[in-house]
Amino acid sequence: MHDNETGDHFVPPPVAPISSQIGDPVKFAAICGVIGAPIVFVFSAIFFDDWRLQFGFGVLCVVVFVVSFIVLFVRAGKSPSHPREGWEDGTEL
Numbered sequence: 001m002h003d004n005e006t007g008d009h010f011v012p013p014p015v016a017p018i019s020s021q022i023g024d025p026v027k028f029a030a031i032c033g034v035i036g037a038p039i040v041f042v043f044s045a046i047f048f049d050d051w052r053l054q055f056g057f058g059v060l061c062v063v064v065f066v067v068s069f070i071v072l073f074v075r076a077g078k079s080p081s082h083p084r085e086g087w088e089d090g091t092e093l
Helices: 018-022 025-047 051-076
Strands: none
Touching: 025 051
16 A cells, blocks of 8 residues: 555555456356357357258257346346345335
């Protein structure tokens, strides 16, 4: 930290490890599925020549996307940052 009286320079605090910044691994995997499945689907449509392989891979990408979206939707309601009991934000009577 910076101390004006002694003339020391600013020393930043140590960076937290990446594993603590990712948070919940299920949420991280679901976010990767929601973002990555459409990207993989587009690349598979561009680079695969066999239509049967394209169709099977496309179905797999759609399933991964839908399941990941459902996981994120269900887990959003269970957020610990929003307490349910005794908390009022002024919108409820």
